[in-house]
Amino acid sequence: MKQKEFANWLKIIIVVCWLFGLLFCFYVGPETRKNILLDSDSLKESYKPLIAFIWITGIPYFFALCIGWSICSDINVGNDFTLKNAISLKRISVLAMTEAVLYFIALLYVFISGKYNTNLLMILFLILFFAIVISVFTSLLSYLMRKASDIKQDNELTI
Secondary structure, eight states, X not given: OOHHHHHHHHHHHHHHHHHHHHHIIIIIHHHHHHXXXXXXXXXXXXXXXXXXXXXXXXXXXXXXXXXXXXXXXXXXXXXXXXXXXXXXXXXXXXXXXXXXXXXXXXXXHHHHHTOOOHHHHXXXXXXXXXXXXXXXXXXXXXXXXXXXXXXXHHHHHOO
């Protein structure tokens, strides 16, 4: 796959992720939470705060997609291995870890309040796991991108 085709393919994937994120934040998340929370009498008063929590946790997700779009634009013009892209990947790593911390706090709240449901715990643990995995791998990619950028700079300076 050529460079521009690859960058355009990644941009299409980012748009699809953006649409799925919007769908999750405004429909799937609230409906799922409603089904989980309204089944349990002890969780009914937690519905609105958890919907707000879904929207708050969507902020790092959408910022990361915007940064990913920027990286795809750089790939499209041939600026693959740059320090800017390494820093951008590091930002995505921090955003993913922010997401993980938010979901960890939500898990603590659920356990401390004693208002937990198996389905709710499963969803929270799953999102927490994926956020940590994304954070670790984007941090690794950032490190590799920085090293590749250094090698590229050294090669450009060599005659």
